[in-house]
Amino acid sequence: MCSHFYAFVLSLRFSPTMRPPPPLLPRIAASASATPPRRQRTVRPPMPPSPALLSSTPPPAAFVETPKPETTQQHPPTARRRLTLADEEWHPLPLSLAELSLPLTLPTGQTFLWRRTSLSPLRFTAAVGPHLVSLSHLPDDDRLAFLLHNDDPASSPSSSVAAARAALCDYLNAAVPLADLWVQFTAADARFAEVAARLGGGGARVLRQDPVECLFQFLCSSNNNIARIEKMVWTLAGYGERLGEVGGFVFHRFPTVERLARVSEQELREAGFGYRAKYVVGTAKELMAKPGGGAKWLALLRDRELLEVIEGLCTLPGVGPKVAACIALFSLDKNQAIPVDTHVWKVATQYMLPELAGKSLTPKLSIVVADAFVAKFGEYAGWAQNVLFIGQLPAKKLVATEVTSETAKPTKRKRATKMVEIQA
DNA sequence: CGGTAACCTGGGAT
């Protein structure tokens, strides 16, 4: 039954709507599942969430931390002495700790754009669309909250708090009830239960990123390490509009495809991209040739089937099955997509398909692995895979926290880092 | 169609 879909994928390859196929070599949808997707979802994920989770509307008054309305001035006269959360105008989001753990979601390999701008309380900052936001948890509450701090107040009037909240709920995939999934996954697989327990309480959530942003990030990820990926992605972000400075980091809105298409390969090579420089430039130009400029073409993939999505993405230079699956899962609503990399391969041969141990990972075998995940975990298999992937990361690396230069006294040129174990 | 070797770079291990 696997072969049906394999043939299906090959046929898709030559779909007239796609760019002319390269000479050969079926770079098939390695991470696609052969399981026919029932009821293809379009934009919104399945599993109707509780009304309270349906966002973009302000949360109940009980969750509002600051007594004053959001339209008041940003810094009350008495705010000099102690900057509490309230003084900074944090705005609550409808996500509990069980639904979203920041350290298990932001710095664990699905995005490379967030920066830790505070250690205690733990705080992360990044641009979400045009909004420069920090995320943290309110004290004495397990609710998440965000702080909006674009440079120019005029460009972010009070109304944009609502816009930022809506953008965040979308970005954080807030409508998908993660806690329910974990119950299901824990019952389905002992290995998942073990990893989930070790990670403590849940909250490893799959994001719903902007497809352009996601694509160019994972273009940088091939045969590479996290530190350098972050550096490269940060370089790309620098081509976008400046949004502001937080914690010593200057944040930019992620650049448009059009802007990226004007960057030269040599410029990127000098920035340390290596052979990926030509992937970035090539993909940007390839996208510009699409009707609507590429961003639209990518966005429309959200309405397509997983196999077709993988197939389409693989026409872009530098995008293979694994990177395509990452983009599908982390930005295109393809919750069944399973990025099969070395870590997932290890998990699969160790716990799920021991008969494959010792073999090398081929595109066909990664389909087998993806199928095994979907057979075990179902429609949201990609979310389970994400947790198992995190479980493969070195425990000490899960929350590697940078210490600021004033407290760290780095002995060498490189930044000192301090490892902080998660939970307790 | 499966196996293999380059491909840029930088950090850590030997």
Added chain:
DNA sequence: AATCCCAGGTTAC
């Protein structure tokens, strides 16, 4: 100190 190996892969033989 010189080399090797690896890092969430993709591409070309």
